[in-house]
Amino acid sequence: MTQRDTTPTDAGGPGLQRRVVLLGAGAVGVAGVLAACGGDDDPGTAAPTTDSTPSPDAPDTPAPSSPETTPPAEGSGGTPLTATADVPVGGGVIITGEQIVVTQPTAGQFRAFGSTCTHQGCQVATVADGLIQCPCHGSRYSVEDGSVEVGPAPEPLPEVPIVVEGDQVLRV
Secondary structure (H helix, E strand, C coil), X not given: CCCCCCCCCCCCHHHHHHHHHHHHHHHHHHHXXXXXXXXXXXXXXXXXXXXXXXXXXXXXXXXXCXXXXXXXXXXCCCEEEEEHHHCCECEEEEEHHHCEEEEECCCCCCEEEECECCCXXXXXXXXXXXXXXXXXXXXXXXXXXXXXXXXXXXXXXXXXXXXXXXXXXXXX
């Protein structure tokens, strides 16, 4: 009969070392998944967000005027997004590089929103029939105000400030 050495080693034995390595690898994998869901921390490329939840201490104030009612400052500049003629009435266009969707709910009224779905961060893919549509899980947003028309998106699309100068829609 042979006798096995059952004295513990300094590192806890080969079984314990293997578990530590596997647990560490699992933790790295979880961190990677969370980082992928967390979005881009670079402020130069992140889609703009707004907090529309009013503070309980904040007085009631009128909503800011919409971009189509605010006359642009002469030579205000801004980043050109699209030509007004390219935005169909009741629809919109997705500016992929800027992660913005520009809509025209009614003739002459232009709005802009972040194009990242608030459900799981997919990019919206189409704008039709008065709805901004996400292909991943079916969320639909209003072209009028970015509000959720069909879930599972939990929040509206964040509004992006724009002005119309001549025949161009500009991000300000």
